[in-house]
Each structure stands twice: as C-alpha cells, then as structure tokens.
Amino acid sequence: MGYGERNVWSGLVLSVIVVSIYLALVLPQLAERPVADVAWQWPMVWCIVGGILATIAASILWGIVAGIRDPGEEHRSDVRDRDIERMGDRVGQAFGAIGGIAGIALAMVDAEPFWIGNAIFAGFFLSATLGSIARLVAYRRGLV
DSSP: HHHHHHHHHHHHHHHHHHHHHHHHHHHHHHHHSSSSGGOOHHHHHHHHHHHHHHHHHHHHHHHHHHHHTTTTTSSSOOHHHHHHHHHHHHHHHHHHHHHHHHHHHHHHHOOOOOOOHHHHHHHHHHHHHHHHHHHHHHHHHHHO
16 A cells, blocks of 8 residues: 555544544534534534544554555655545545535524534535545546
8 A cells, every 4th residue: 555545544534533523522412402502612623633633643653654564665655646636635625615605505594603613514524535535446446
C-alpha cells in the first residue's frame, strides 16, 4: 500500500470514528431535551479538532511503521497519487457545498442553530468520507 492510499485509509477510518463519537455524545441529549437545550457546540469543536490531530498523528505513525517495515520502498506521493487526490477532492467538494447550502437555507428559515451547525458538519463529513471512498476506488481500479 502506497503513501497516499495509507493516508486515505487513516483519514476515512478516523472520520467515521469521530462522527460516531459526536453522535454518541449528542443523540442521547436530543432524545431527552428540546433541541435548543442540546449541548452540541463543544462536542463538535472537540471532535473536529480531535479528528484533525488524530489524522495527522496516524499519518505520521503509519509512515514511520511503513518506513521501518519496508526501508527500500518509496514513501512519497507521485503523479498518480496527486491525480487521485485531485479527483477525490472534486467528488468531496460537491458534498461540502451541499452542506453549506443546507446551512444557509436553514438559516434563512430561522432554524435552530443546532440544525444549521449539524447540516454543515454533515456536509463536511460526507465530503471527507465520499471523497476518500472515491480515492480508494481509484487506487484499486485506476483513474478512468
């Protein structure tokens, strides 16, 4: 598994874990109290920051392990990795835009901040997840 694909896997797994943690913190509150009283802001902030830091740490650690395990192998990105990265970004950007538009639309109808923030958060999650899945498919099947 190459450098780029390794990083995609770590980002994908960690984004699913982070969103699962966020949902585990927020959904029980949503079942117990009105939306306006749900404490969602700090759990979201900590999940975003924690997810970014965990992805960076995982990439570094996985790179170190791969370097020790296969010292003769190239551990940098190449042209194919960059092309796959761009393609995955294009796939993911659509969902980030959808989340942003959903947030704007919810703000226009005076929805609770909970729904606005979570619509944008969901857009970011879908952007990262579906972009990563597109990258993994491209690593396995090639770019068409």
